[in-house]
Amino acid sequence: MATPIFRDVCRTLKSVICLQRQLVSTRAVCMHNLRASSKSQRRTLSSDVGSSKVADSSQSVTMETDITDYTEDIPEQIPEEKPTFDPELLDSLVLQQQMQADLPLTEMESPYKKPRRRCxxxxxxxxxxxxxxxxxxxxxxxxxxxxxxxxxxxxxxxxxxxxxxxxxxxxxxxxxxxxxxxxxxxxxxxxxxxxxxxxxxxxx
Incomplete structure (x- = not known):
């Protein structure tokens, strides 16, 4: 009785770990897109500053420093979060499986049902x-x-x-x-x- 319950618990834990990895990967993709958009904004701003004759050199320097500071706040690579093992969660899942195994089988066909008579x-x-x-x-x-x-x-x-x-x-x-x-x-x-x-x- 304990072997299939332990297998079910292991399968649920594997599914939880896969979901955590998918969340980490989606977060990394979002941060990469944000970084790419910030780089494109920096290029457009730098081109506008170079083409404009009215803008002062001090303003362009401060603008570039602000953009570099904004880009430096974005991390280069997000470290992969390792899934943690929770023994309390495992005990609760095992207890839930045991409770479900002790419940009556309502979908089971009646063994006393007579076969249909045919001519x-x-x-x-x-x-x-x-x-x-x-x-x-x-x-x-x-x-x-x-x-x-x-x-x-x-x-x-x-x-x-x-x-x-x-x-x-x-x-x-x-x-x-x-x-x-x-x-x-x-x-x-x-x-x-x-x-x-x-x-x-x-x-x-």
Missing amino acids: VLCKYNVDLDYKNTQLLSQFTSPYTGRIYGRHITGLCIPMQRRISQLIQRSRKAGFMPFLLKETVYLNDPKLFDPFKPGNQKKYH
Whole structure:
């Protein structure tokens, strides 16, 4: 438990050190730009003083000395600030990680959640067609030709409705008989047992 917590703390400290280095670099860039702008101002002022005939030599000397004094105040190179190690910050981060590890997992999926029940046609993504009489005959009674209900077939509501529509369409087109089942399909493997329905309702 302590190993991943220590790794997380080390990662946070590394990120803090990187941020401090970025701040130092941005500060150095700003000071460099300020120094360059002051140099450009000094050049423009010196050129104006040299070109003007009215300006006295004493004024030009004082102006140049003021500019040099202003530029001398700007440091040449800012020393890099080294990050300091704070043991109190480390202890607080470790304590925070331990507290988060002890909190309950709210986003965890329930282990008692039942899997979604799917019918055999939805599970295998069967392509239905009214000309596939071998498949459609599985859902009709071999004795009366009646279409089995959902409590026997175990299909979902959309698939049960689709099967009923396709059987009626196939019968109207002349592919399937109305009152019986073709003898060719009597020995086919059954998808369900009509005498032992799986979705049988219990009445008290």
